[in-house]
Amino acid sequence: MATFGSLSDRLAETLKNLRGKGKLSPADVDGTVREIRRALLDADVALDVVKSFTAAIRERALGDEVNKALNPAQQVVQIVNEELVEILGGQQRRLEFAKKPPTVIMLAGLQGAGKTTLAGKLAKWLKKEGHTPVLVASDLQRPNAVTQLQVVGEQAGVPVFAPEPGNGVGDPVKVAKNGVRFAADKLYDVVIVDTAGRLGVDADMMKQAANIRKAVDPDEVLFVIDAMIGQDAVVTAKAFQDGVDFTGVVLTKLDGDARGGAALSVAHVTGRPIMFASTGEGLDDFEPFHPDRMASRILDLGDILTLIEQAQGAFDEAEALEMAEKFATDSFTLDDFLKQMQQLRNMGSIKGMLSMLPGAKGMREQLDNFDEREIVRTEAIIQSMTKAERANSKLLNGSRRLRIARGAGSTVTEVNQLVNRFEQAAKMMKTVAKGGVPQVPGMGPIPGAGFGGGRKQVAKKKGSKAGNPAKRAAENARLANGEKAAPAAPTGGGFGLGGKKGDKAPTQEELASLQKFLGR
Amino acid sequence: MANPWSLSGALRGVFSRKTIDDTTWDDLETSLIGADFGPDVTEQITEHLREQVARYNTTDPADLRRMLRENLEERLSKLDSTLKLSNRPAVVLVVGVNGVGKTTTIGKFAKFLRNFDRTVVVGAADTFRAAAVEQLGTWAERAGVQIVKPQQQGQDPASVAFQTVEKAMRESIEIVIIDTAGRLQTKAGLMDELGKIKRVVEKQTEIAEVLLVLDATTGQNGLAQAEAFIQHAGVTGLVLTKLDGSARGGFVLAVQEQTGIPIKLVGQGEGINDLTGFTPHVFVQNLIG
Numbered sequence: 001m002a003t004f005g006s007l008s009d010r011l012a013e014t015l016k017n018l019r020g021k022g023k024l025s026p027a028d029v030d031g032t033v034r035e036i037r038r039a040l041l042d043a044d045v046a047l048d049v050v051k052s053f054t055a056a057i058r059e060r061a062l063g064d065e066v067n068k069a070l071n072p073a074q075q076v077v078q079i080v081n082e083e084l085v086e087i088l089g090g091q092q093r094r095l096e097f098a099k100k101p102p103t104v105i106m107l108a109g110l111q112g113a114g115k116t117t118l119a120g121k122l123a124k125w126l127k128k129e130g131h132t133p134v135l136v137a138s139d140l141q142r143p144n145a146v147t148q149l150q151v152v153g154e155q156a157g158v159p160v161f162a163p164e165p166g167n168g169v170g171d172p173v174k175v176a177k178n179g180v181r182f183a184a185d186k187l188y189d190v191v192i193v194d195t196a197g198r199l200g201v202d203a204d205m206m207k208q209a210a211n212i213r214k215a216v217d218p219d220e221v222l223f224v225i226d227a228m229i230g231q232d233a234v235v236t237a238k239a240f241q242d243g244v245d246f247t248g249v250v251l252t253k254l255d256g257d258a259r260g261g262a263a264l265s266v267a268h269v270t271g272r273p274i275m276f277a278s279t280g281e282g283l284d285d286f287e288p289f290h291p292d293r294m295a296s297r298i299l300d301l302g303d304i305l306t307l308i309e310q311a312q313g314a315f316d317e318a319e320a321l322e323m324a325e326k327f328a329t330d331s332f333t334l335d336d337f338l339k340q341m342q343q344l345r346n347m348g349s350i351k352g353m354l355s356m357l358p359g360a361k362g363m364r365e366q367l368d369n370f371d372e373r374e375i376v377r378t379e380a381i382i383q384s385m386t387k388a389e390r391a392n393s394k395l396l397n398g399s400r401r402l403r404i405a406r407g408a409g410s411t412v413t414e415v416n417q418l419v420n421r422f423e424q425a426a427k428m429m430k431t432v433a434k435g436g437v438p439q440v441p442g443m444g445p446i447p448g449a450g451f452g453g454g455r456k457q458v459a460k461k462k463g464s465k466a467g468n469p470a471k472r473a474a475e476n477a478r479l480a481n482g483e484k485a486a487p488a489a490p491t492g493g494g495f496g497l498g499g500k501k502g503d504k505a506p507t508q509e510e511l512a513s514l515q516k517f518l519g520r
Numbered sequence: 521m522a523n524p525w526s527l528s529g530a531l532r533g534v535f536s537r538k539t540i541d542d543t544t545w546d547d548l549e550t551s552l553i554g555a556d557f558g559p560d561v562t563e564q565i566t567e568h569l570r571e572q573v574a575r576y577n578t579t580d581p582a583d584l585r586r587m588l589r590e591n592l593e594e595r596l597s598k599l600d601s602t603l604k605l606s607n608r609p610a611v612v613l614v615v616g617v618n619g620v621g622k623t624t625t626i627g628k629f630a631k632f633l634r635n636f637d638r639t640v641v642v643g644a645a646d647t648f649r650a651a652a653v654e655q656l657g658t659w660a661e662r663a664g665v666q667i668v669k670p671q672q673q674g675q676d677p678a679s680v681a682f683q684t685v686e687k688a689m690r691e692s693i694e695i696v697i698i699d700t701a702g703r704l705q706t707k708a709g710l711m712d713e714l715g716k717i718k719r720v721v722e723k724q725t726e727i728a729e730v731l732l733v734l735d736a737t738t739g740q741n742g743l744a745q746a747e748a749f750i751q752h753a754g755v756t757g758l759v760l761t762k763l764d765g766s767a768r769g770g771f772v773l774a775v776q777e778q779t780g781i782p783i784k785l786v787g788q789g790e791g792i793n794d795l796t797g798f799t800p801h802v803f804v805q806n807l808i809g
Contacts, residue, residue: 038559041553041559041740042558042559042740044556044739044740046554047550047553047554110737110762111621111762111790112618112619112620112621112735114618114619141790142655143627143654143658143659144651144654144655144657144658145651145655147650147651147654147655148649148650148652148654148655151650151651155650199762199764201764226619226735226737226738228617228735228738228739228742229737229738229739230556230737230738230739230740230742230771231553231554231555231556231739231768232556232737232768233739236737253617253618253619255704255706255707256617256704256705256706256741257704257705257706257741257744258741258744259741261739262739281618281648
């Protein structure tokens with residue numbers, strides 16, 4: 001989508017030249033730092049922040065810490081990541097509730113940042129946490145903002161306090177004040193005050209926001225900001241900090257492909273923590289903010305390190321060897337198939353895992369269509385089989401399949417599909433284990449060690465047949481396993497390349513540089 | 521209250537020095553990046569200016585300022601920014617990501633057209649967001665134009681668009697403006713829906729303009745937005761909104777150059793008359809001062 005190559009690509013390029021160097025010269029570091037600077041600017045991080053940031057990186061990169069490390073280049077990336085997380089506010093902060101209810105939360109931000117939608121999401125989230133929130137419609141400016149809040153409130157199952165019709169009629173300060181009194185009377189324990197969007201330069205509107213703040217004395221003032229905002233983020237954030245003095249930040253529209261550098265700028269300039277992230281249009285697309293993930297996103301590095309760690313943690317080396325043995329000797333059973341699947345689940349959500357891949361932002365839309373429950377369904381089917389059946393899939397005749405389908409709460413068709421998939425996979429694995437290249441329909445030849453084809457396939461299979469994505473993912477995991485047994489092929493390389501290089505086959509040299517980059 | 525940042529303010533410092541030296545270039549770069557031009561365009565501009573300064577052998581910052589203005593104006597005016605609304609009915613489709621000000625823009629645009637005595641009907645094909653139809657209804661009333669609303673909640677937007685165009689043809693209304701739901705460019709399903717609206721309308725009559733609304737506070741993501749919408753909706757013109765804030769919208773230069781789609785309208789406030797055609801000269805004047 002975006003035309004810029006991802007930072008990981010560019011860094012890999014820069015770092016290629018560093019291969020074999022045990023020590024980084026200042027010139028080497030400068031090259032890397034320049035790329036980082038560009039990447040940050042492309043991600044809309046404010047220039048001032050970029051400057052102080054790159055200066056810090058440069059200093060640390062030239063220090064002992066790096067040159068003592070086994071792989072200096074890798075270490076630089078690590079430093080960048082650490083510094084980013086640091087600025088983004090190290091650890092998360094939670095909402096602070098008032099000692100004496102109601103807790104008042106006020107929302108403020110530019111027009112179109114997504115305040116009203118966010119109010120609904122926050123309310124729903126609070127409700128789920130066992131609170132009794134009420135929404136207060138203090139946005140009397142934008143046409144029908146009040147109606148919108150009412151609809152949103154209804155969807156969230158939360159009452160809305162809206163005494164004024166809006167559209168320029170009524171006094172927002174009074175509404176906010178009455179809203180809090182209303183909540184206290186009716187014993188609601190959280191009040192969420194939605195205010196009108198305003199520009200940082202609009203003195204009158206900022207004054208109004210300050211007045212609302214004074215009137216309701218909120219426990220939290222959340223500044224809602226669009227992840228797509230550019231260099232203006234700093235000015236706007238400052239204006240709001242001076243105007244209403246917010247206590248926390250909410251980042252919206254993170255489901256787009258903006259890198260969200262604004263988050264960094266805002267956190268750096270105001271020193272206020274980012275508390276929540278909103279990641280979609282549904283009222284449930286709302287979660288506490290994770291600084292580390294954001295750091296990787298800004299750099300578009302993907303969460304390679306975490307991914308590798310997780311993969312290593314989840315796959316037991318001994319088990320992997322055993323599995324490879326099974327592939328080779330044709331004793332791969334449905335039991336093993338299930339074990340594979342469960343291991344995969346241990347790695348955490350597949351969606352999360354896929355989105356950790358560098359450059360995976362292009363795949364995000366496809367990830368959205370990936371249904372994780374497929375794995376659970378497959379599990380249910382296999383677990384409904386007897387031991388004998390699991391060991392020998394040939395036993396499965398029609399009546400056994402019907403019983404299994406009933407037991408798993410699915411249909412015979414689904415059971416049939418699963419068995420077919422298993423048989424195909426077993427056959428394919430045998431080929432792989434024997435050192436051949438598996439023929440997968442519609443996948444084309446698989447280049448080198450880059451199992452990118454398989455990975456892509458996971459994503460492309462949007463609305464297709466049930467367990468397919470799961471199977472693909474399972475296959476990949478198995479490939480990873482198989483590779484572990486054969487030390488020549490790198491796990492990380494297979495994962496990373498899959499998302500990154502897309503359709504073109506990586507050359508040996510690229511592979512090597514990536515491995516270097518991954519520190520393997 | 522922070523002083524609003526502006527490129528002109530930032531540049532004033534640059535140009536008020538006596539000579540052009542290294543700090544001038546540094547500050548110039550800082551200012552341009554600060555105005556969301558992005559690292560690439562900024563590099564091109566400073567490069568070009570350095571060349572010119574060397575060629576004319578000048579050390580006067582006033583010259584530099586003039587060169588910068590000329591450079592920007594020249595680059596911005598490469599494309600024709602007139603709206604083509606000669607068909608009858610002239611159908612205008614308005615698209616964009618969430619929260620950029622599509623509905624507001626339509627309200628202002630309808631008023632803008634009423635000022636030229638055109639008859640207008642707006643179609644509320646944003647059937648997704650809560651109360652979007654009502655919001656458009658309010659604007660339609662303010663602008664004094666007709667509106668076609670969906671008959672039920674969550675009706676297919678394409679059918680609303682169809683009915684709007686049908687009404688215009690039946691009652692020979694000159695201009696049709698269709699509002700669509702905001703969608704992030706990464707949502708494939710929603711982008712396909714846009715394609716459908718377009719196909720449905722195209723069966724009735726030619727679409728005169730597809731306007732992509734961009735928020736001036738957007739950063740470099742604006743380019744990704746433009747590319748996706750061009751691909752799925754065949755955008756013919758850009759509308760830049762929220763220029764009244766402290767934002768600067770420098771990214772539109774990159775968008776215009778990389779996509780070849782001209783900016784056609786600019787919005788500068790919440791009032792119904794705060795929408796004007798795009799004139800590079802005025803835009804640059806406001807930007808640089």
